[in-house]
Amino acid sequence: MDLHLLDAAPTPAERAAIDAFLGPPKDGWTGGAREPQDAHTAAGGHHSRSQRHLLLPALLAVQRRVGWISAGSLMYLCQRLTIPPADAYGVATFYALLPTAPRPPRVVHVCDDIGCRVRGAEAVCAELERTVGPAHHPPTGTSHELPAIGSGWIRSPCLGLCEEAPAALLTQAGATPVERLFGNATAGRIAAVLAGNDSTADQTRAPIPQAGDPDLLLLRRVDRIDPTDLDAYRAHGGYQALRLALDLGPDGVIREIADSKLAGRGGAAFPTGRKWDAVAKQPVRPHYVVCNADESEPGTFKDRVIMEKDPYSVVEAMTVAGFATGSEQGFIYLRGEYPLARTRLQHAIDQATSRGLLGDNIMSRPVRFTIEIRVGAGAYICGEETAIFNSIEGFRGEPRNKPPFPVQIGLFGKPTVVNNVETLVNVLEVLRLGGPQYAAIGTAGSTGTRLFCLSGHVARPGVYEVPSGTTLRRLLELAGGVAGGRALKAVLLGGAAGGFVRADEIDLPLSFEATRAAGATLGSGVVMVFDDTTDFADILRRIAAFFRDESCGQCVPCRVGTVRQEEALHRLQAHRPIGGTAAELALLDEIGLAMKDASICGLGQTAYSAVESAIKRLKLFDGVAPR
Amino acid sequence: MFGAGGGTSSYREVEETDVIFLWGANARDNHPIFFHHVLKAIRRGARMFACDPRRTSTAQWADAWLGLHVGTDIALANAMARVIIHAGLANQAFIANATSGFEAYRAAVEQYTLARAERITGVPGEVIERAALAYARADRAVICWTLGITEHHNAVDNVLSLINLALLTGHVGRYGSGLNPLRGQNNVQGGGDMGAIPNRLAGFQDWTKDAAVKAKFDAAWGIDMKAQYGRNLSQMFEGMEHGEVRAVYAIGENPAQSEADQNRAERLLTGLDHLVVQDIFLTRTAELATVVLPASASWCESEGTVTNSERRVQRVRKALEPPPGARDDMWIIAEIAKRLGHDWGQPSAEAVWNEVRSLAPMVAGMSYPRLEREGGLHWPCYDETHPGEQFLHGRLWQQPRGGPAAPFSVVEHDPPVEMPDAEYPFQLTTGRRLDSYNTGVQTGGFTSPLRRGETVDISPEDAASLGVGEGDRVRVSSRRGSVVAPVRVDSSLRAGLVFMTFHHQDQVKTNVLTIDATDPKSGTAEFKACAVRIEPVAAAVTT
């Protein structure tokens, strides 16, 4: 295609980073030196344009090397991949981790989202402002000078390490880039990291509170085995499910899944067996399996724990999914803020490949499956099942309209199974136990066990596995109750897209049917605890700001509605309501209903959920008079 | 082609074809909306091949760019034919049913091995082979060309070499397969349709060979036409050279600037006894005229029809009053007729069109109301109930074949008349840019942000060896003249090949460089190739 490139050249480091990822350019037309044969022929057609899906990983390669996406690096990438520069710019500017203005090479992203907020994140940020300086801001205007200092800090939405709140992420660009997610982030520690005293090298995580509990299913290997050791995984039941699956055949696997009544754990609770069956029956080929590991719902970290501590289970489960649905290629779409999970998963994939558990002849059968990790770059919306496709394909991570559904037209326009990490690892248990036996766990409408992410004002935060239908009270007891013995005020169930329940509602059984009946949701398994000291107006504003920041901007109800929602909450918080509190609450309800009813995807449809529950369930603003 | 001068396919078919060859055609820049139809095909999955010495914006869309040397199209086409024949992909049934002269053709192209073609064209043999196989194996394929094929001293042979490929594979006369010259002017097709060519009357009817045609026109016009063709443009200039043509009536043409070897063109026009120029502008040609007749702009100040590259006749309408003094072309012609003793009255455009319909069967069905209602109609359209033909030559597929056989033509590679040598080491090829049109008389009227004035486009390699950079002024000289223009470094060019336009004639008279080597059959000059020398000049020097 006829590209029009800006007159900007990559630096040697940028060129090297791109060439290291893509390999050297093939000819003078795509970025190499002009050779004699280039004078008379060139390719530029379908094949050249088919490399679009390499854009995001290539951008990330540049980001890891130099810390931002310059015009020179973008032009070179566009030439290499035959992508129009404006298009590539539109993609880069979609992602928070791909700045298109200079940013220092060493950046600490400090979580100030709700989970960390109630554990002192604001105080950390305030102290950083005092000791280190204000958070890094993009330069205004067109100045593209490199920053004088080599480090800076920046606020971040939830980093998925809520059990060790406050959390932070170090990204250090360079020839040997460093990316580390760390918890217990004090201002002093962050300042030291910014100054180059890296105290984050030890990636040991706190053990899960239930470690060693013999009743665990999904978490039974977590903190019991070396997550890098394939033999240890096998010694603890690993790869039994895949062997069973190969013996059962695709139809048999799908029957077991259907009998298990396993439902998706990502939030929508769609029956997994039906999804797999639908893809398996599609005549169009190829089929794809996508593991949704873009865990970004504020307060959610269960998938991270599995990926960090039991990565082979994800690889095995995806292989089962591929076999059952007739897919030979799987993608793990992993959020960019999980570097340790990436390392562990890649190691597991490599080991499994070298042992014949991935590749062309899996377990010596004529079964082929490969897995590729695709890393996100800071966009909550990419966890939406169709936004994932656009992101993998190299486009802006905007959700697609449904129908058509992914089982019909998914990744690269082909039938695709998208399952979240927790859902997939459940498949191993379904096969191990058998569908009916699995279905006997939990409740009739919510089978199996569930992982819950306890955070906030709770004594022992962490991931907990309990049978579906366990009451919230029981779960809170497991976690040691409210931290510091304070009174429980509310629990946020399901994350920012979920809703609050009151302290007097904690006998609620945590099943799909019970929460639905109560007007709540399990969502992604967030159980965030708030005590009686909580400033809920501040929490709500942070939630509203989160949705405003993470809206992709496609549809009007979400793009503008999230802004108007934040503004109204801001006015309420500042005690400057337009027309009184009741009028503001009515307005919020009108905004919320339109977002819920008319938005394209789940983000907009749920952007009012938590706010609505705080207003209607917690009666947060009742009796609040304008100042 | 085979009797009717027009592209054989509709744009719609181009969208729905499987393989497209754009040969000597930079449609992306010069036929942008036609290229939209190509893009639709590409987006559907069609493959596109571009044959062009430059890697133009069109070529950058191609699955393969065949960057042949200027004027080696026949070698390329013949080598493709040889590949197709040797691969057993010649469409024997079609050849037998619809064509003649295949054996001679087969023998001729046998000389064009891939090795030889690579030597002549520069294009790697495997790329030629890939293109040939893609064309032959396609269910549907079209070849489109423009001036890269026709602005050569052997223009007609070039076209015939492409027609041969279509006959060889049966890629003509079917939906989605065809041969399409893309017309450079909004009514160059219509001009031919109307008989504004030296050898046919309206509807491509030859009065010198067909007595019935002659009788029909004689009766309609009350005259006895001489059975003799007129002169084409090159022959007119030859006539001027030899004193046989002493008076010229030029309507909407600016030969003083558009002809190759401009110095000669101006000299000949100046030497005429009488030059009448009817134009919407006081062009350079009009400046030389004895009489200037200011005309209205035919596309917006008067009524009528034009025919596009897919043979679709469409209405032009009057939207504006012409400026004071300018008159409708038909009014002027009728008034001249009156002064010459023939009172035709003042017929309306529709009345004139209806006369055409009455004499040219191929447009007989195209009433003004139908043209309005149906957004134009493709010819042939024989009567009011005929929908118009989307593609031509379906007769070749009828069994038995309708009409005469389509002949293969033996054509041989014949390099440009003037090749680079020690004295003039560069090959100059000329063309057009997206935002400008021909001599720039019309497009000069708006401020295009893309326009940078005339430049000499050279490859990065030549810029380096000449020691010049972007914007440096250089003198470009051929055996006929010399101009000075700034350099534009263009990586779409290879070493040894330079490119200029003639859009900015007042600034840089590119056509004083070009060679007046014309094709004897079509009268087109070899604008696409001449030899030049390039020398850096000091910044202060101007033309």
Place this chain on the structure above:
Amino acid sequence: MTTLVSLAPPRRLVSLTIDGKGIEAPEGSTILEACRTQGTEIPTLCYLETLHPVNVCRVCVVEVEGSRVLVPSCSRRVEPGMVVKTQSERVVHSRKMVLEFLASSVDLSTTPEVARWLGEYAARPDRYGPPAPPAAAGARDGLEPGHHDPVEPGFRATVAQPTKIDNELYLRDYGKCILCYKCVEACGTDHQNTFALTVAGRGFDARISTEFAVELPRSACVYCGNCIAVCPTGALMFKSEYDHRAAGTWDESRQTVTQTICPYCGVGCNLELHVQDNEIVKVTSPLDHDVTEGNLCIKGRFGWQFVQNRASEERPQGG
């Protein structure tokens, strides 16, 4: 002679109910098409028959029985037995809010129809407080995703910003942009395939941009104006129209529109000449003509000035 042409696959008819009335619509058609065929008006902004539906403005939403949320009628295809409501309370509410959201954040003063819709749906865009001050030139172009500075409480955020004028042919007033994606689609895969424009940034900070927000003359823009042709709000405007509006002389009631053929190459593009006081003020192309589908190139779109230059001077400067 037999003319063999490509045949479209056969289309069956689908029975469905719209606003209580049973109708039949061809399989594959959209709810919007079905509604328009039977005379039911549905407002649209981001929809255009020559573009792939992006269904982002959500002003065309309707209620479909069994669907949890409202569906965009512009892209949702009819299904057998579908029960559609185009004027239910939920539909009316969402449309009103979408119109309020747009009118409270974007200058809709040159968007046709929208004033009427605002009235019909009783939208009150002013109830979100007074507008925050407009952004400085270029400020919105540098916004990074994932962060924002909230406006002063009591004010409402808007996309107001100075008009971008960087060439003589058309200008971009993104304070009027509703982000309908039409220009991006027309510049991209749907028609022009030049890809000079993109949506950059995210959420409310999303904006139409060139690469690194460079001015058009540095960008890939080829000035075909096909973006202007599809812009529903006047955010993209011919300089000729802009100048007339600035001078107070733009008067559509005095304009005639005449269809003719472009004077340049032989493709035969249909032009619509918009003429006011014997002067061409802009050029468009009919959407429903299959040569152009509404598209033109720079010459067809802007190359008409020579006709007018003749009146004042014998020949244009520069030849």
